[in-house]
Amino acid sequence: MAPSLEEPDPVQEVFDNPLKARPQLVAPEPEHCPGPESEAAGKADSCAGCPNQAICASAPKGPDPDLPLIAARLAGVRHKVLVLSGKGGVGKSTFTSLLAHAFATDDARTVGIMDADICGPSIPKMMGVEDETIHISSSGWSPVWVADNLGVMSIQFMLPNRDDAIIWRGPKKNGLIKQFLKEVEWGDMDFLLVDTPPGTSDEHLSVNSLLKESGIDGAIMVTTPQEVSLLDVRKEIDFCRKAGIKVLGLVENMSGFVCPKCTHENQIFKATTGGGAALAKEMGIPFLGEVPLDPRIGMACDYGESFFDHYPDSPACKALKRVVKGLAREIGVEVLPDD
Numbered sequence: 001m002a003p004s005l006e007e008p009d010p011v012q013e014v015f016d017n018p019l020k021a022r023p024q025l026v027a028p029e030p031e032h033c034p035g036p037e038s039e040a041a042g043k044a045d046s047c048a049g050c051p052n053q054a055i056c057a058s059a060p061k062g063p064d065p066d067l068p069l070i071a072a073r074l075a076g077v078r079h080k081v082l083v084l085s086g087k088g089g090v091g092k093s094t095f096t097s098l099l100a101h102a103f104a105t106d107d108a109r110t111v112g113i114m115d116a117d118i119c120g121p122s123i124p125k126m127m128g129v130e131d132e133t134i135h136i137s138s139s140g141w142s143p144v145w146v147a148d149n150l151g152v153m154s155i156q157f158m159l160p161n162r163d164d165a166i167i168w169r170g171p172k173k174n175g176l177i178k179q180f181l182k183e184v185e186w187g188d189m190d191f192l193l194v195d196t197p198p199g200t201s202d203e204h205l206s207v208n209s210l211l212k213e214s215g216i217d218g219a220i221m222v223t224t225p226q227e228v229s230l231l232d233v234r235k236e237i238d239f240c241r242k243a244g245i246k247v248l249g250l251v252e253n254m255s256g257f258v259c260p261k262c263t264h265e266n267q268i269f270k271a272t273t274g275g276g277a278a279l280a281k282e283m284g285i286p287f288l289g290e291v292p293l294d295p296r297i298g299m300a301c302d303y304g305e306s307f308f309d310h311y312p313d314s315p316a317c318k319a320l321k322r323v324v325k326g327l328a329r330e331i332g333v334e335v336l337p338d339d
Contacts, residue, residue, distance in 0.1 A: 027051040064209070070181045071214040073140075076188040077112070079331050080211060081248065082219040084240070086232030088198040091253040092222045093117065094301055095291070096195040097126040099220075101306045102324040103335060104150040109190040112143060114180050115154035116207055117197040118173045119166045124156040128304020133157050140185040153184050170202035177206045190333075198232070200239040208243045217331045218246035220288070223279070224254045225271035230279050237283050247285045248330040251323050252276030255290035258315045265315070268293060288326040291319045 025036060032046040041047070042057025050056075074080070083099070085092040096113060103111045115123040124130040127146045134157045135142040143151030155166060155176060186192060197203055208216070219240050223233045233250070240247050252275055256265045271278075280287035294316040300307040311317050328335040 025052045025055060066178060066182055067210065067213045070178070070210055073182055073184070074186060074192070074211075074214040077186055077192045077214075078190050079217045079333065080192045080194065080215065081217050081327075081331070082194045082196060082204075082207065082245065083222065084196055084204070084219050084236050085198055085222045086200070086234075086236035087223070087229045090222050090224045090229055092198070093122045093126065093195050094297065095222050095251065095253055096193055097123060097301060098297070098307060098320055099324065099327075100127075100150060100191075100193055101308045102320060103191050104147060105308060106335060107149060109335070110149045110151075110188065112151045112153070112186055112189050112192045114184075114192060114194045115152065115156070116177055116180070116194050116203050118155055118168065118176060118203065120197060121154045121156040121166075123152055123195055124154050126301040126304060127152050130156055130162060130304070137185075141179075141183045142185055151186075151189075153180050173202055174206040177203060178210055181210050200235060204239065204243075208245060216245060218248040220248050220327060221250040221285075222253050223250060223276050225252055225267075225269045225275040227271075227273045230273065230276070233279065234283070237285065247283075248327055249286035249288035250276050250280045250283075251288050252290045254293045257293040260294065260296060260314070263315055265292060286326065286330060289319055289323040291323060292316050 027050070029036070029052070030046065030050055033050075034040040034044045034046065036052065036056045036059055041059060042053050042055075047053045047056065083092055083096045100111050100113050103109055113123055113127070115121050117123075124132070124144070127150075129144045129146055129152060132144040134144065134153075141153070143153050144157055145151045156162065159166075194207055196207065221233055221236060223229045237247055239245075254269055255275070257268045258265050273279075276290065277287050292315055294311075294314060296311055296314065297307050297316060300310060307314075308317060308320070324335060
């Protein structure tokens with residue numbers, strides 16, 4: 001007989017209480033049990049004599065008391081967008097940094113990046129601020145400012161050594177994400193981009209739950225053309241639908257290679273099943289466009305520089321501008337004047 005997973009927790013319960021560990025009961029729940037996480041747990045008449053009574057009575061109950069504090073802290077942030085991928089290595093963090101630089105080209109707008117990839121924080125390197133530290137004042141933690149209108153918050157700023165591994169279990173990662181939302185002085189901001197790790201686990205559940213009261217505009221999906229990447233993006237889209245997160249659109253990254261000299265394009269990662277455009281049509285979500293490979297994007301990220309500022313006429317930059325305009329339409333704002 002093939003092995004099977006343990007019976008999972010109900011999906012809605014996971015979304016409603018992602019930060020709570022289900023009480024470890026020592027005996028099966030009796031017939032008239034009110035439920036180990038209900039307000040009556042351990043106190044109801046039916047709990048008398050139950051071996052689980054003390055465990056249920058001490059289990060955390062009710063909504064997270066920090067949610068109103070987070071909503072108040074983020075009251076000045078007008079648009080919150082999650083950047084998701086499902087699969088690692090598709091250029092999600094690179095795309096987040098490019099997206100932030102694109103929005104920040106308008107000096108009248110303020111942009112923030114919250115690096116929720118706790119175990120692989122690469123945003124500070126890409127933004128050229130990896131050696132900075134967090135300033136803490138009576139009003140909270142200050143983001144590290146890349147420019148006057150572009151700020152970043154990441155665990156990288158808290159590490160004694162930039163090569164130190166973060167070996168944390170879920171609850172500790174969730175706790176830091178809560179601090180990023182509750183303690184950081186984001187202030188008056190037009191866009192907060194949340195760069196998430198691959199997958200659909202602890203960090204994603206935490207961000208969704210903690211931002212629910214303050215509101216999320218939606219999520220943008222990043223993929224590469226090949227089916228191996230698309231498989232995981234389908235799971236990510238399913239996660240968003242179950243979590244009630246609007247999918248703002250899908251971007252196909254590394255879509256062909258454009259020679260920096262002659263601008264001829266070759267398909268390095270050839271789409272075998274139609275690529276991102278076909279997946280977007282299949283799943284009924286907007287397709288925001290294709291961004292080609294350009295070795296100068298990698299160089300710009302390594303040096304912490306803005307690709308938009310250095311190569312504004314490159315095919316990749318023009319493609320990114322189209323993606324940004326498409327995303328802006330989905331959230332109801334106008335950005336980047338027409339070329």
